[in-house]
Amino acid sequence: MRRSPFPSASTLLSASLFTTFILAVFGILKWLQIPTGEWMDWLFGVAGFWWLLGVTTIPWRIHFSAEDVLRNHKLSTERGLEPKKSDYVAAQKISSKARSIAIGLHLFSAVGFAALAYFGFTPLGWFASVAAILLTFVQPLARLYAHIADTLSDMRHDARFPRDDVQTLKEDLLVIEATVEPLNRLDPTSWINDLDNRLDRIETQLSELDNAVIASKRESEKAYKRLHEDTEFVGNVRDLIRFFKQA
Numbered sequence: 001m002r003r004s005p006f007p008s009a010s011t012l013l014s015a016s017l018f019t020t021f022i023l024a025v026f027g028i029l030k031w032l033q034i035p036t037g038e039w040m041d042w043l044f045g046v047a048g049f050w051w052l053l054g055v056t057t058i059p060w061r062i063h064f065s066a067e068d069v070l071r072n073h074k075l076s077t078e079r080g081l082e083p084k085k086s087d088y089v090a091a092q093k094i095s096s097k098a099r100s101i102a103i104g105l106h107l108f109s110a111v112g113f114a115a116l117a118y119f120g121f122t123p124l125g126w127f128a129s130v131a132a133i134l135l136t137f138v139q140p141l142a143r144l145y146a147h148i149a150d151t152l153s154d155m156r157h158d159a160r161f162p163r164d165d166v167q168t169l170k171e172d173l174l175v176i177e178a179t180v181e182p183l184n185r186l187d188p189t190s191w192i193n194d195l196d197n198r199l200d201r202i203e204t205q206l207s208e209l210d211n212a213v214i215a216s217k218r219e220s221e222k223a224y225k226r227l228h229e230d231t232e233f234v235g236n237v238r239d240l241i242r243f244f245k246q247a
Contacts, residue, residue: 007009015053019046041122048128050114052135055109059102060139066095067143073153 022042030038036042069091076083099196109132 005191011053011057015050019049022046038122041124044122044124044128046117048124051109052132053129055102055105055132055140056135057103059098060143063095063098063102064143065141066091066098070095102139106132 024046026036026039028040045082070088073083073088073091110129113125113128113132116122117129
């Protein structure tokens, strides 16, 4: 299943609800005339939240997707398969570039947020700067956990279905498929399809012969009826001649 590098729909929905909640709280506090600080701080908090959401999601997902390709490539090589070398090289480049971009964005964000706080734009910049640095390690740690879980799952699967047995089963299935292929009625070159065509032709010929026999039988019945009528006529003529002779 292809996975998008962008945040999932559920993540975006949760982030949107959180943003709406923050803005609603700000509006209610303003309406109640409760001190809430500068509106720029609130705006910076929301914008920083969305920025960090994108930074910690998009480049890191691209990096780890490329790492998955490298891992699958190595597994295929271990199993005796021959995947494309060009795919492996391309995945290496994408993984390296995505990782560099992700770390660079985290550092850029940390420095940028700290600069905003240092020059007095918003005190939240210090908190956002620390968050940007800490989040640099969140995705790798989460991915490390997922990698360990996937590795254990693969080990459990290999223990239940050894690779040699799976390979043997695949070969047996190929043999069965090659054996069954001639029986495929949809294949015009299979002998079963040729047999069906011959049977259809024989059935058509039998139907034509049956129709010919029926027609011949009707003609015979008509000829017999005419012969019977002629016989009766001849008998009547003979009786008439005999009558005149006796007279």
